[in-house]
Amino acid sequence: MSFASLTVAAFAQQATSPARGVGVPSAQGSVRLEELTVEGQGGSPARVLVAREDPRGPIDGFVAKRTLTSTKTDTPLIETPQSISVIGRQEIDAIKPQQIGEIINYSPGVYGNAFGPDTRFDFFQIRGFTASDTGLYRDGLQLFNFGFGSYKVDPFGVERIDILRGPAAVLFGQGGPGGLINIVSKKPPLDPLRYIEVGGGSFGQKYLGFDIGGPADADGHWFFRLTGIGRQGG
Structure with missing residues (x-):
């Protein structure tokens, strides 16, 4: 199994006196x-x-303060009327998961790997309802699963995971009453990033992951991030 993603972002130069909410x-x-x-x-x-x-960026520690998933606007969690959990990169690194189901199991009302660990699919339930068919999103876009044809997102390329509990068809369209999961991809960093991870284990298990990024031009307007991982085993 292998996975790779490339993201590119552009930032405007900082003004002398930034206005309210400027990036x-x-x-x-x-x-x-x-x-x-x-x-x-x-x-x-x-x-x-x-x-x-930034509701689409890293979280300082384990406790997030803002999210885009609940209202599709930059809203503080304390002002969000619907039940939502946010899992950041630091917590993901602490769990050391190989599948998304191993991460969301620590959130209330969510049952990941409902049929046991599976290298092909991510089955999960929210509040007792199956949500893996219509309730899986990445960066706000639905990863629709049907007829055992499904997406499987590797945790290595994830920045944060937002778990929204309860009906959300007004914002996201067709979906189950239990809720949905929105996976947020890693974003390009400002400083150069060079990271390589290797590992292995019994039954021929081995993997190689890389995460590189940073400025793409001398003026500091364009930034990139290339993330990938490959696994193999018996």
């Missing part, structure tokens, strides 16, 4: 700057710019 490149992705009004010296109001989590 600025960072070492991990696109950082959102938000203008807040705070109490300054002498009690007078002062405006400051603070970094805000």
Whole structure:
């Protein structure tokens, strides 16, 4: 089994005084700057710019603060009326999974690998309803499964996973009442990234993964990321 993906992104140059919500490149992705009004010296109001989590980018730690999946807008999780869980890259690395089902099993109401580990398919249920046929999305686009013809996403190329519980047909169209899973791909980094991972085990198991990216031009407008992994075993 092998997997590879290539993503390219372009960032505008940072303005002298960024406006509310402007995107600025960072070492991990696109950082959102938000203008807040705070109490300054002498009690007078002062405006400051603070970094805000990108709902399509990396999560600092295990706890996410924002998501795009619940409303298809950049919304804080605390203001989202629907039940949603977000699993970031750091938590995925801590789990060390080989399949998506091994990641989502740690979320409430979700049952991954419903028929046991399978190298061909990812079967999962949300709130007791089968969701692997119409409830699998990648970067907001449906990966429709039908007649045992399905997509299998390797965790190596995943930045975060959003699990939305409950009906969501108003935003996503046809789907089950249990909910859906939106897999967010890794985004190009600002700083050069060169990563290689190899491993092996019993029964002839071996794999090779690579993750490279960074600036694609001298001016720092274009960035890329190439991620791939191949596995083989008995």
